[in-house]
Amino acid sequence: MSDAERLDWLRLARTETVGPVAFQHLLRRYGSAVAALNAVPALARRAGRRQTPVICSREEAEAEIAQGEADGAQLLLACDTAFPASLRAIDPPPPVLWALGDARLLQRRAVAVVGARIASASGRRFAREIALGLGEAGLVVASGLARGIDAAAHEGALATGTVAVLGGGVGDVYPPENEALYAAIAKRGCIVSESQPRRRAQAKDFPRRNRLISGLSLAIVVVEAELKSGSLITARLAAEQGREVLAVPGSPLDPRARGCNDLIRQGAAVCEGLDDVLRAIEPLTGFRAPPDPYSAGNHDDPAPELIERVYGLLSPTPVAIDELARQAAAPAGAVFAVLVELSLAGRAELLSGGLAARA
Amino acid sequence: MSDAERLDWLRLARTETVGPVAFQHLLRRYGSAVAALNAVPALARRAGRRQTPVICSREEAEAEIAQGEADGAQLLLACDTAFPASLRAIDPPPPVLWALGDARLLQRRAVAVVGARIASASGRRFAREIALGLGEAGLVVASGLARGIDAAAHEGALATGTVAVLGGGVGDVYPPENEALYAAIAKRGCIVSESQPRRRAQAKDFPRRNRLISGLSLAIVVVEAELKSGSLITARLAAEQGREVLAVPGSPLDPRARGCNDLIRQGAAVCEGLDDVLRAIEPLTGFRAPPDPYSAGNHDDPAPELIERVYGLLSPTPVAIDELARQAAAPAGAVFAVLVELSLAGRAELLSGGLAARA
Numbered sequence: 001m002s003d004a005e006r007l008d009w010l011r012l013a014r015t016e017t018v019g020p021v022a023f024q025h026l027l028r029r030y031g032s033a034v035a036a037l038n039a040v041p042a043l044a045r046r047a048g049r050r051q052t053p054v055i056c057s058r059e060e061a062e063a064e065i066a067q068g069e070a071d072g073a074q075l076l077l078a079c080d081t082a083f084p085a086s087l088r089a090i091d092p093p094p095p096v097l098w099a100l101g102d103a104r105l106l107q108r109r110a111v112a113v114v115g116a117r118i119a120s121a122s123g124r125r126f127a128r129e130i131a132l133g134l135g136e137a138g139l140v141v142a143s144g145l146a147r148g149i150d151a152a153a154h155e156g157a158l159a160t161g162t163v164a165v166l167g168g169g170v171g172d173v174y175p176p177e178n179e180a181l182y183a184a185i186a187k188r189g190c191i192v193s194e195s196q197p198r199r200r201a202q203a204k205d206f207p208r209r210n211r212l213i214s215g216l217s218l219a220i221v222v223v224e225a226e227l228k229s230g231s232l233i234t235a236r237l238a239a240e241q242g243r244e245v246l247a248v249p250g251s252p253l254d255p256r257a258r259g260c261n262d263l264i265r266q267g268a269a270v271c272e273g274l275d276d277v278l279r280a281i282e283p284l285t286g287f288r289a290p291p292d293p294y295s296a297g298n299h300d301d302p303a304p305e306l307i308e309r310v311y312g313l314l315s316p317t318p319v320a321i322d323e324l325a326r327q328a329a330a331p332a333g334a335v336f337a338v339l340v341e342l343s344l345a346g347r348a349e350l351l352s353g354g355l356a357a358r359a
Numbered sequence: 360m361s362d363a364e365r366l367d368w369l370r371l372a373r374t375e376t377v378g379p380v381a382f383q384h385l386l387r388r389y390g391s392a393v394a395a396l397n398a399v400p401a402l403a404r405r406a407g408r409r410q411t412p413v414i415c416s417r418e419e420a421e422a423e424i425a426q427g428e429a430d431g432a433q434l435l436l437a438c439d440t441a442f443p444a445s446l447r448a449i450d451p452p453p454p455v456l457w458a459l460g461d462a463r464l465l466q467r468r469a470v471a472v473v474g475a476r477i478a479s480a481s482g483r484r485f486a487r488e489i490a491l492g493l494g495e496a497g498l499v500v501a502s503g504l505a506r507g508i509d510a511a512a513h514e515g516a517l518a519t520g521t522v523a524v525l526g527g528g529v530g531d532v533y534p535p536e537n538e539a540l541y542a543a544i545a546k547r548g549c550i551v552s553e554s555q556p557r558r559r560a561q562a563k564d565f566p567r568r569n570r571l572i573s574g575l576s577l578a579i580v581v582v583e584a585e586l587k588s589g590s591l592i593t594a595r596l597a598a599e600q601g602r603e604v605l606a607v608p609g610s611p612l613d614p615r616a617r618g619c620n621d622l623i624r625q626g627a628a629v630c631e632g633l634d635d636v637l638r639a640i641e642p643l644t645g646f647r648a649p650p651d652p653y654s655a656g657n658h659d660d661p662a663p664e665l666i667e668r669v670y671g672l673l674s675p676t677p678v679a680i681d682e683l684a685r686q687a688a689a690p691a692g693a694v695f696a697v698l699v700e701l702s703l704a705g706r707a708e709l710l711s712g713g714l715a716a717r718a
Contacts, residue, residue: 126612251610254610257610264608271611
């Protein structure tokens with residue numbers, strides 16, 4: 001792919017109202033990022049948007065690349081061979097990824113170890129030891145560079161290979177007390193992010209970050225988690241992605257065990273140590289390369305009258321796209337194309353898991 | 360039933376080589392305990408036993424009844440209406456039961472709370488509190504009057520109703536430090552046992568005791584248990600009896616949590632408190648009275664040549680009786696009758712779960 005084509009890929013990924021679902025659809029529908037970029041204004045307009053969505057300019061995309069490269073990071077497009085196969089397999093894949101450090105780690109089999117920021121000493125020890133064991137078993141350990149369990153997991157796997165997935169850019173060191181660990185991972189491991197390299201993490205970045213942690217991994221181990229904690233969201237995403245979910249049980253008297261016990265109640269495997277993880281991923285060792293998520297399909301333009309019909313069926317409550325197609329009495333492919341156009345217009349939201357909602 | 364018939368029932372139950380499986384079969388085959396007693400010597404002889412099995416005499420049975428009644432206990436036969444319906448439903452039911460204290464508690468819905476003898480303070484507190492909650496919810500709490508978790512469970516349910524199941528006789532106070540608790544349960548709760556009232560508990564009595572604890576209960580909660588502990592045997596028996604099995608999770612760093620975590624790994628429900636137990640037994644609230652386990656069937660004497668054929672197929676490894684019947688090319692009913700005869704002769708062992716082995 002030429003530099004110009006790479007630039008257009010990044011521009012499409014950074015265009016307003018283009019999330020990973022719309023990105024994948026537009027690329028398959030129009031065959032190239034530049035063709036998709038050209039189509040976006042008309043699609044958004046006919047789906048009911050007054051102002052044209054803000055298209056990322058060549059200059060902005062070039063500035064992002066220059067910044068990232070100045071910081072020593074590497075831009076990986078989902079079509080690149082260096083892009084992790086595990087992330088190409090999630091639906092939808094993140095269109096772009098910045099990697100700081102040893103990007104070859106992204107090609108190896110990984111297990112995520114995540115958990116509470118305010119963790120107990122024994123929880124941190126457990127995380128460190130299981131990360132050590134996973135590393136010795138030849139696995140990369142992925143986590144989110146948060147305080148507590150995440151940090152302990154990275155520390156345990158520093159010598160054998162660890163990947164930190166950030167919500168902000170790869171240059172955004174957060175939390176401050178993990179600065180030394182961040183530097184060590186940048187040097188010996190790999191730091192990755194979907195965001196622009198110098199973007200500061202915002203709350204809305206963390207669900208996307210969590211989706212990558214589980215997406216990069218064959219299995220996820222939740223070490224300590226209160227009810228309603230972010231680790232449980234990562235676990236849910238992991239299950240949706242077909243990853244193995246393991247949780248470390250704990251006493252009902254320990255609030256930090258509640259989330260883990262609840263995961264087990266919902267079907268997560270009990271994790272008492274390394275053996276449980278190795279047993280869980282055994283069936284997955286023959287991890288196959290996923291099909292190309294951007295292969296062109298047969299995409300005719302949907303009938304314009306379908307747009308308002310589909311919009312009328314949407315509500316703020318997410319609904320399955322298949323169900324919308326049934327209610328709209330239209331082919332699922334056409335309804336999906338309409339939903340992408342509505343999302344470009346800012347009127348619909350495309351969610352992972354084949355769901356859509358009114359924006 | 361006349362006193363003489365009751366006496367014969369007890370005699371058959373106490374006869375050498377007559378376990379609960381053989382008891383049930385003989386009663387169904389011969390229609391009454393006295394007829395079964397009369398048949399035992401010939402059956403054992405033709406199945407290859409040299410000496411006649413020691414039949415419990417009238418005098419011995421009368422002495423047992425006199426002893427139990429002198430101790431204030433009540434003899435319950437499996438055919439009595441006062442006999443707990445939950446125990447009539449297990450396969451095979453215990454033929455007789457001694458009850459000391461309030462035998463009406465045996466008619467109420469019960470949940471077993473069992474666990475480690477060497478329990479942690481928090482484990483004992485958990486057991487006491489969940490027993491208290493179960494009692495307030497109208498449930499009887501069953502346990503084994505052992506040190507630790509068992510004792511704490513009985514204490515928590517003393518005011519609302521608790522049943523202690525002993526391996527030795529109902530008059531055998533063990534362990535000594537539970538003497539005050541024993542006295543309190545005898546007064547306000549109920550103490551039951553399959554054994555003769557003054558029999559001292561022996562190691563082989565505990566599996567039978569455990570089978571009654573789970574058999575009396577809709578569900579069993581294991582609070583703390585090391586791997587290979589007796590509580591896990593109770594849990595396995597409970598699962599075989601179709602009872603709900605719950606286990607309280609704990610940290611992998613706590614050896615007393617290993618058995619519980621392992622139960623959860625094998626499919627036991629996670630128990631973090633009363634709600635989990637109530638939710639688990641909800642579908643069982645319409646507990647139906649079981650069919651009469653002693654109803655007479657159509658029992659022709661099996662062909663004598665079948666005895667050695669079946670014996671030849673037996674090994675010390677338990678095998679399903681259905682499988683034996685297939686291999687012997689004989690009806691399952693006839694093979695079962697032969698196995699009872701071989702067990703009377705001391706040459707075969709009848710195990711619960713429809714299994715048999717060479718003795």
